[in-house]
Amino acid sequence: xxxxxxxxxxEIRMLLVSPSTYLAALLFLxxxxxxxxxxxxxxxxAPLELSPAQVFFQLFWLxxxxxxxxxxxxxxxxxxxxxxxxxxxxTPVTTTEVVLGKYGAAxxxxxxxxxxxxxxxxxxxxxSGDVRFMDPGPLLxxxxxxxxxxxxxxxxxxxxxxxxxxxxxxxxxxxxMIFGLIFGLSFLAGSSILHREALQPARQAVExxxxxxxxDDFTRGVIDTRQLLFYLSGTVLALIFSILGVEAKLxxx
Numbered sequence: 542x543x544x545x546x547x548x549x550x551x552e553i554r555m556l557l558v559s560p561s562t563y564l565a566a567l568l569f570l571x572x573x574x575x576x577x578x579x580x581x582x583x584x585x586x587a588p589l590e591l592s593p594a595q596v597f598f599q600l601f602w603l604x605x606x607x608x609x610x611x612x613x614x615x616x617x618x619x620x621x622x623x624x625x626x627x628x629x630x631x632t633p634v635t636t637t638e639v640v641l642g643k644y645g646a647a648x649x650x651x652x653x654x655x656x657x658x659x660x661x662x663x664x665x666x667x668x669s670g671d672v673r674f675m676d677p678g679p680l681l682x683x684x685x686x687x688x689x690x691x692x693x694x695x696x697x698x699x700x701x702x703x704x705x706x707x708x709x710x711x712x713x714x715x716x717x718m719i720f721g722l723i724f725g726l727s728f729l730a731g732s733s734i735l736h737r738e739a740l741q742p743a744r745q746a747v748e749x750x751x752x753x754x755x756x757d758d759f760t761r762g763v764i765d766t767r768q769l770l771f772y773l774s775g776t777v778l779a780l781i782f783s784i785l786g787v788e789a790k791l792x793x794x
Contacts (some may be wrong), residue, residue, distance in 0.1 A: 543736050544634045548642030552616075556650055565611050569604055569654050576600055577661045592676045594662065596762045598683035605694055606716055610648060616643040616786060618750025622706040624692035626787070640699065640784050648695045657686045678762040686759035690752065693772045694719055696779035703786035723752045 580596050608768045617640070620626035626639070662680065701715035702708075730747045736738070748754075755768045 545638045545641055547647045548634065548638055552642050552646030556646055561611075562650065565608065566654055569608055572604060572655060573658050576603070576663065580756070581665070585639070592679050593665075593772065594679035597658075598686065598756060598760050601683075601687060601690075602758065605664075605691075606719055606723075608654065609691075609698045609719060609778050610701075610715040612647045613695060613715060614703050615702070616647060616699060616710045617702040617783070618705050618708050618711040621787075622708075634767075636784050636787050640703070640780060640787060644695060644699045644780060644783075646697045647699065647723035648691060651695055652688060655684070655691070659684070661720055679760045682759040682762050683756075685764070686756055689759075689760070689769060689772045690755070692776040693722075693779065696776040696783070697722070700779045700783045700786065701730075703783040724748070726750050727753055741781060 575595060577593075580593050584593065585594075617626070631740060640711060659680075672747060697718045698711075698715040702711040705711045726747050730744070730751060749767065750771060755765075755771075758768065
């Protein structure tokens, strides 16, 4: 792993000089700003039980479904389409270092974009003078959830990119996997399919993987180590499959 930080810094530089990065950041901040102002308008009309931070993070899935595919669909698919990944791997670097370097750069950008939304709350606190808008529990818990769940979401995006040479296909595949993880499992848990006695272990596994439940727990300040383990183990598995996918494609090319 001695070349990892060299590859990571290279990938970060490539992201910083890419116009698409700034376009994605502009679209993301514009969209999140619209959501934030909509939340404030609803509070101005009638008092709500939840804090603005809790409502803000309830809608995390909207940007995630589109931002993660945009950040990751190009990382491996484009390298394979251009044939540059074969050239890269002839240098003294490993497939693991290449995959982790691209994953690390995408994840850091993901964190930077979400971290910039903290400015909304800081501006609101400054001009409103109301400390309730800066309730540390929901804010810290919400951003911790974004950071932890983002590990798995970005890893799924890298995995999707390792499966295809086409960026569009990789983006659609990433969208489908994240949508299935967030909403597919939620639908499955609420259906009557898993209520049979023989399927109780499967039902428990599905309930354990409820992303929306994890979000609610984090924003209430409840941090469950089992949930942390879910995202960490899922991230490791997705990255392992990404490495194996790249190596398998290289063997058949």
